[in-house]
Amino acid sequence: MLRFFNKYYPVRGLLFFLGESGLIYLSIWLAIHTFYSAQLNFDPEIRHILAGILPIVFIIQLSLYYHDLYNFQVKKKTFELSIRIIQAIAVAFIGLAIINLLFPFLILKKDIFFLGLFLLILFLVSWRLIYQFICQHDLFNERILLVGDGNLASLIGEEIRSNLDSGYVVKAVFSNPGKTQLAAKLGAEQYNSYEGLCEYAMANGIKKIVVALEERRGGSPWRPLLDCRMHGVKIFEGYSFCEVLSGKILARNTQPSWLIFSDGFRRYRMTVWSKRAADICLASLGIIISAPLQLGVGILVKITSPGPVFYKQSRVGQREKTFQVIKFRTMCCDAEEQSGAVWAENKDPRITSAGRVLRKLRLDELPQFWNVLKGEMSFVGPRPERPEFVEQLKQRLPYYGERHTVKPGITGWAQINYGYGASEEDALRKLEYDLFYIKNLSLILDIFIVLKTVKTVLGRVGAR
Incomplete structure (x- = not known):
């Protein structure tokens, strides 16, 4: 077993990844060899293409990752697997086409492209079906x-x-x-x-x-x-x-003595400082890059429903201090005037048509870059909850108050592993992941969470 961020991953997963890298390289090489075998030793252009296979392998595997094709927790049917691999390869080739405009040595001619595409689909589907068979029958477990x-x-x-x-x-x-x-x-x-x-x-x-x-x-x-x-x-x-x-701590079952004597829960000054420096850099960069997008979102909110563009709401932060979180408004104005603070529902009627899209793409949370810049939030951490819910959950869920020993975040370990929560049971499940994050807090883990968040957002998973 391999251990990353205090979580076990099977060694065969790494071997699978390396084997797939080899198959992708082989697919492209076979396509080139089929059409240019006589020129391989003489044509310098062909040699450039051969040298360019490695970045092609990287981009294809990156696309496979962001299409959730390295998640083998649940068995996938052959047809579903084939469609998702085709989608991933198509996105990868679009990316390669864009890169080729800047780096012409990566250009693949049409004949190589189509044969390589066929071989990629054949090899990758077969390779994954074999791996699923191995997992399903407990081979090498x-x-x-x-x-x-x-x-x-x-x-x-x-x-x-x-x-x-x-x-x-x-x-x-x-x-x-x-x-x-x-x-x-x-x-x-x-x-x-x-x-x-x-x-x-x-x-x-x-x-x-x-x-x-x-x-x-x-x-x-x-x-x-x-x-x-x-x-x-x-x-x-x-x-x-x-x-x-x-990758979680069983909050309802774990004894306090285990938490007290177990390894972890360290707060090194260097970790705290580097985390804050990363927050400032990412928040500043996020504000600059997303400025045109935020302007467009603001206009969309304004023209699709009456009321203010931004919405401020009290949330509980580090050391249980309350602050005002800033979001684009996604609900009708005065949505909680009669109902009070309630959990959001699936297909909540209070959400506007534009708000539903913004929540799905998580664009409503872009203004929270300002909360991060002000130091009220971090880029990564447990999601901040409303004071009304915090008091309720502290009474019903063990260790819920321990979430507030670190700054809340725009994204977090719970968000990439569990998704949206709108009930007490969901809050418990997310708390288990939050406790794991607090116990194993590090800048490297934060980077990993940010990369997985991009994948989650692109897959539009967990929003409501």
């Missing part, structure tokens, strides 16, 4: 033992089972006594005693055991676990394993 079959163990098992590309398979469940039939749900072996745990691990080549016990009644497995540890088997505590597996 790391086998683990799960100790416990309570709520925590069930959450871990479901996270592994629901993610096609988790990289793990539960080989057996040890509990004393077994009560929830978790093993049957996961297709694993069930043992209702801790005896023989270490022997089983040794015999089956198990290198990782996850202990997800929520109570100690019925005996403790410390002796067989100690034996396993002495034989080089890694032992993971359930909450910690769930964190690195899912």
Whole structure:
């Protein structure tokens, strides 16, 4: 397993990416070789094209990424997969055509283009179907033992089972006594005693055991676990394993002691300063670049519905200080005069026709660059919530107040992993991702979130 930002990713994912890079290169090279095999050693133009294959590979894979084609959590059907790959390649080739205007050495002639396109579709669809088959049949998955079959163990098992590309398979469940039939749900072996745990691990080549016990009644497995540890088997505590597996912290299940003694939650001065410097640079750049767009959006808001262009609303920021967030108005004027503060609904009737488009494209949030520049918000962080909802959620959700130990953000780890939230249950799910972000806060993680946000916006995911 590879570990980035305190989250596990299967090694085979990297091998898949590198293998696909090779297939893209091979597709373009075969197209060139088919038409120009006799000239490859003599024509300098052809050599320039061969040298230009690498940037072509990069642009195609970038397009595949932004079309969400490196997400293998759910199996995709062949037809859907083919259509999305064609769309991604088409966008990539449009980008290449634009780049070719500036760098002519990347130009691909028509005959190369069409043959290369055919080979790309053939190779990429086949390569991905093979990879899905590997994931679906647990080939090259790391086998683990799960100790416990309570709520925590069930959450871990479901996270592994629901993610096609988790990289793990539960080989057996040890509990004393077994009560929830978790093993049957996961297709694993069930043992209702801790005896023989270490022997089983040794015999089956198990290198990782996850202990997800929520109570100690019925005996403790410390002796067989100690034996396993002495034989080089890694032992993971359930909450910690769930964190690195899912990229979230189980707020409703996690004990305060785990948060207190676990690694993370560091606030290095350099991280804080560099984060603020990045905020100033990005916000300033965002204001300058988006100025024409914001002018157009402002005109659209003004001519499509009566009322002000901008909308200010109280939100809770760092250390629970309130501030006025600035947005383009997307609802009818005085939308909450009678209803008060309520969660936004899907197809909310209060949203204007222009506002629906602005929310879908997240253009209504462009004025928040000013909040970032003023220091009230950061570019990346938990989304700021309204004071009315904060008081309500603090009473009902554990650790909700801990969100306010950092500045709220325009985008965040919760936004790229969960999307829009409009209920208490959604707030809990997003809180789990927010806690993960706060625990693992770093400038590199912020950069990763910004890049994924671009992908989310382009895919128009999670807006309401």
